[in-house]
Amino acid sequence: MKYTKMPGTDLTASNIIMGNMRIDALPATEIGKLVRSAQDLGINFFDHADIYGNGECEALFSQALSMNSSMREKMIIQSKCGINKNDGYYDFSKDHILSSVDGILSRLNTDYLDILLLHRPDPLMEPDEVSQAFDELEKSGKVRYFGVSNHNPMQIELLQQALSQKLVVNQVQLSIAHTPIIDSGVALNMGVDQSINRDNSVLEYCRLHDITLQAWSPFQTGFFEGVFVGDTERFPELNAELDRLAAKYGVSPDAIAVAWITRHPADIQVVTGTTKARRLQKMSDGSEIPLTRAEWYALYKAAGNMVP
Template sequence: MKMQNVVNGPQNVSSIILGCMRMPALTVAEAAKMISCAAELGINFYDHATVYGEGEAETRFGDAFPLTGLKREDVILQSKCGLHFDRGEFDWTQKDILESVDGSLKRLKTDHLDVLLLHRPDVLFDPEEIAETFDMLEKSGKVLHFGVSNVTPGQLELLKKFVKQPLVFNQLQLSLDQSQLIDAGLYINNTTTDRSTDRDNGILDYCRLHDITIQAWSPLQISMFKGCFVDHPDYPELNAVLAKLGEKYGVAKTAIAIAWILRHPAKMQAIAGTMNPDHLKDICDATKVELTHHEWYELYLASGKFLP
């Protein structure tokens, strides 16, 4: 497993994160097996959110973790707060953040989160209120590091004006199919394609400039919830290149798709949301692959893009 140190954040963390959104589908015993499998593959970073199964993902993890034989200090536990689809709003108020953290700690059966991310922007957020809340969480020892998810440069700047703690992560969507983070910078000033549309205000470069580690979510997905592009009939050219490079490096096509993300010099992490141990092993094999400059572009073009 490839390990990395996060600037101003946790050290010696795995470049692959196990995303636990689908963990509610497992029994406690199955969840323990999945956590142990991830650890055996070198993963020490586990991503949660209060919205995943309305807390059930954290509950399942908390019940399963004692069965693994792992120690709390062996793992990085991250959770996210702020999404409330049940009541039709996003909420970054102090009351909600504090209640969310306490709920996560109870469900995960731990006394602290290594990382707390604000999960998608509450457009009514008060940065001074958030700063006060982060101070309370840090002082109490309930949260060690802070970050955001799906947040723009302007929103980050507004937060940073008041928040004293470094914001060390931004969780953003990125895959060979959903490559908007990269597209706008390549197709700049090009009216022949909508890929030149700046959909995120240059967040990739912003994060690199400000030492914010990007965590790529849905790294194998078509759009948000339309399945995986690996072996999908609508992506024959991409799958041909994935297969060719997989044969060259002795890994599955899935590993090559993840290696494409890890090859980027931004030093991103990739979130693996699978609850299948064999699939997770294939994903982790990505850390054994160092794609060449040419191969990275070959994959990008095979996914349906072109050089302007």
């Protein structure tokens, strides 16, 4: 397992993150086994959000582990807030952030979060109000570090200028079959669809500003249009290349899909979503696979992307 000291923090984190969005489908005993399997693989980073299972995932996580201080110290725990799921809008108001964090901490049975992310951009955000909330959370010790999810560079700039704290994470969607944060830079000036800059150069921005990128849905294509690994009907060339490299490195195609992300020099963390320990192990095998430049580009092209 590869570990990286996250810029702007004192956290040394695994580049594979166990995502907990779906653990409410498991009984408590299986959740405990899954978390312990993750730790045995070297994973020390666990991702949550207050909307996962309407909060149930956070509660089940702590209950399954019988969370205590000794166990908590071995974990980097991150959660997200800002989505009012019941009413269908985003809310970065001070009161909502503060009450959300209190709920998260209660459900996780912990005194603090290592990282809090604002889940999706709120067009009605008032940066000074967010700043007040972050200051209270930091002063009280409830949150150590802060970040965002699904934010573009100017949204980050707008928020950062009001904050006392540095934003240290941006969690975005990325997989071999969903690469808009890479595509336009590769196809610049070509006048094709791939040339369209849909993400305002967020990859380069985060690298310039020492913001750790985290890749969610690392096996999805499009916006929840299905998993590409094993889908030989829609992605025959990509799966052929995944299989070829899996055979070369003695791992699964899942590991190669992860390795394509971890090979990037931005030190991108990969957020898994599986509830199966065996599949988590296959994914984790991609933590340190040294894909060559030629192999990385071969996968990118096999997914249907142009390299002019």
